[in-house]
Structures are given as structure tokens and as C-alpha cells.
Amino acid sequence: xxxxxxxxxxxxxxxxxxxxxxxxxxxxxxxxxxxxxxxxxxxxxxxxxxxxxxxxxxxxxxxxxxxxxxxxxxxxxxxxxxxxxxxxxxxxxxxxxxxxxxxxxxxxxxxxxxxxxxxxxxxxxxxxxxxxxxxxxxxxxxxxxxxxxxxxxxxxxxxxxxxxxxxxxxxxxxxxxxxxxxxxxxxxxxxxxxxxxxxxxxxxxxxxxxxxxxxxxxxxxxxxxxxxxxxxxxxxx
Numbered sequence: 001x002x003x004x005x006x007x008x009x010x011x012x013x014x015x016x017x018x019x020x021x022x023x024x025x026x027x028x029x030x031x032x033x034x035x036x037x038x039x040x041x042x043x044x045x046x047x048x049x050x051x052x053x054x055x056x057x058x059x060x061x062x063x064x065x066x067x068x069x070x071x072x073x074x075x076x077x078x079x080x081x082x083x084x085x086x087x088x089x090x091x092x093x094x095x096x097x098x099x100x101x102x103x104x105x106x107x108x109x110x111x112x113x114x115x116x117x118x119x120x121x122x123x124x125x126x127x128x129x130x131x132x133x134x135x136x137x138x139x140x141x142x143x144x145x146x147x148x149x150x151x152x153x154x155x156x157x158x159x160x161x162x163x164x165x166x167x168x169x170x171x172x173x174x175x176x177x178x179x180x181x182x183x184x185x186x187x188x189x190x191x192x193x194x195x196x197x198x199x200x201x202x203x204x205x206x207x208x209x210x211x212x213x214x215x216x217x218x219x220x221x222x223x224x225x226x227x228x229x230x231x232x233x234x235x236x237x
Contacts, residue, residue: 004048004108005088006050010023027224032224032227051075052079058079084192125209135206137215140161144157
């Protein structure tokens with residue numbers, strides 16, 4: 001089985017000037033999260049699409065889904081967690097409680113605020129997760145990376161050719177991911193930034209999938225302006 005988990009559990013505190021989480025702000029004529037969900041709805045390979053929302057926005061999310069997708073039984077809205085890792089665990093728990101999965105069942109996890117993910121990226125994630133067990137969508141780093149341990153002076157300037165910028169989706173064999181999550185100690189849990197880090201901490205390989213420079217994450221007000229520009233250009237193509 002193949003599942004999508006659209007991670008919309010955050011409240012978007014860096015967007016500024018609004019109490020509405022960034023995933024619910026309009027991009028063009030509809031909310032960012034709707035654009036994102038659309039990319040997964042049109043892919044027939046998904047058995048279920050899980051949308052993980054802040055608790056206070058679950059009803060709103062359900063209303064949006066009915067408005068834009070009708071009564072679609074393939075989409076389920078769940079409560080997100082306090083952290084990204086908690087949100088992911090909520091998705092995995094739902095899957096384990098409601099479906100008979102096997103060792104080849106996979107989950108494609110994606111930021112709700114990356115509305116320009118392409119069909120090719122999603123397909124490559126499904127293929128890589130099936131073959132390798134874990135994959136991350138990345139693009140090569142274009143700027144020089146500067147490391148500073150104390151945030152005051154440069155500690156190191158690593159070779160840029162070895163560095164990539166992480167995007168999403170990140171996709172995994174569900175049973176393997178669950179096993180690794182359950183093996184984390186408290187220190188490891190506290191330093192997690194995303195699910196791929198779980199595999200890295202446990203010395204498990206994560207395969208690279210090519211992303212796109214347009215697969216941007218909407219975090220700041222400028223990002224929303226850029227996203228509207230990308231949307232207008234794509235509508236003219």
C-alpha cells in the first residue's frame with residue numbers, strides 16, 4: 001500500500017502579521033494547502049491521503065476538502081502533533097490502526113506549504129522508497145555554505161559540491177521507519193529535524209531524489225509573493 005502524509009501541523013509563526021497558519025493563506029484563488037493536496041489527489045497510486053492539521057483547524061481543513069474535492073473518502077484529516085516528528089508518528093499510528101500493511105508499504109511525507117511539487121518528484125519518491133527503503137528530495141546547494149559554531153566567527157567552509165538543500169517529499173517503507181523511531185533514545189529524539197535524520201542517526205542509507213528549484217517552501221511573506229509569481233507563470237504556460 002502507498003500512503004501520502006501531508007504535514008500541515010505547524011502554525012507558521014514566521015509568516016508574521018497573521019493569525020492564520022501559512023498553509024491556509026490564499027495562493028492565487030485558493031489556499032496553499034489545497035494546491036498541495038491536489039498534486040496527490042491526481043495520482044492514482046495513493047491508497048489514502050492523510051492531511052495532518054493543527055487541532056484548532058481540523059474542521060476548517062475538512063470544510064476545504066469538501067469544498068474543493070467533494071466527499072472524497074481517499075482523504076482523511078488527522079490531528080498533527082507538537083513537533084514534526086510527533087505529527088509523523090500520528091500518521092503512522094493511524095495507518096497501523098486502520099490498515100493491514102506489509103514490509104513493502106510506503107509513506108510519502110510532504111510539507112503542506114510546498115504547493116509546486118511535481119508529478120515527476122512524487123513518482124521518483126515512490127520508486128526510490130520501494131527500492132531503497134528511504135529517500136529525500138534535494139537540490140544541489142548553489143551558495144557557499146559557511147559553518148559557525150558560535151554564530152560569530154567562521155568555523156568551516158565545506159566543499160559546496162558535497163552539499164544539498166533538503167526539500168520534500170521524504171518517503172519511507174513504513175515498517176522500517178516505525179522500527180527506527182521506536183529505537184530512538186531521548187537525546188536522539190530531541191535533535192530530530194526531519195524523518196531522514198532518523199535514518200542517518202541509525203546509519204541507514206537515504207537515497208537522493210532530484211528536486212526542483214520551484215519546489216519552494218512557503219515560510220516567510222516574501223515566499224508567498226514568489227509563489228504567486230510562479231503560479232501566474234505556470235498558468236500562462
